[in-house]
Amino acid sequence: MKATDVQSEIKELNLAYLMLAQQMIKTSRESAMLKLGVGSDVADIIEGLTPGQILRMAGSDMMLCRFRFDDGLLVNLLANHERDSAASRIHAAILAAGRPVEQVA
Missing domain, CATH: 1.10.4000.10 (Flagellar transcriptional activator FlhD)
Known part of the structure; x- marks a missing residue:
């Protein structure tokens, strides 16, 4: 490219x-x-x-x-293709919600 x-x-x-x-x-x-x-x-x-x-x-x-993929656990939860993917997505959302937000300096 x-x-x-x-x-x-x-x-x-x-x-x-x-x-x-x-x-x-x-x-x-x-x-x-x-x-x-x-x-x-x-x-x-x-x-x-x-x-x-x-x-x-x-x-x-x-x-x-x-991208908020600086956490291996978060990446693994989002990429999880197992049967209980809904629980993985919820867990990932909880982890992402706990991250600091971007602010204007």
Whole structure:
């Protein structure tokens, strides 16, 4: 994959992430904050973005979302394909909820 292809994919990911995050926050703020791993200040910013601001932010070649896969247990729970996958997903959600949220510095 070429560097220009990677940059294009990052921009598409950013746009999809920001649009989804804004929709989630407007629909169910508390649930969105938990699922996105962001605090109230970041949620306020995302919620207030205009379409033009979203497009400008999405145009960055830096990924705006962050994966919370820094815990081997969390990764294993989410990747679990055993019969009791619902319990694994609930356990993973509980672990993710206990993580610190992103704040604006």
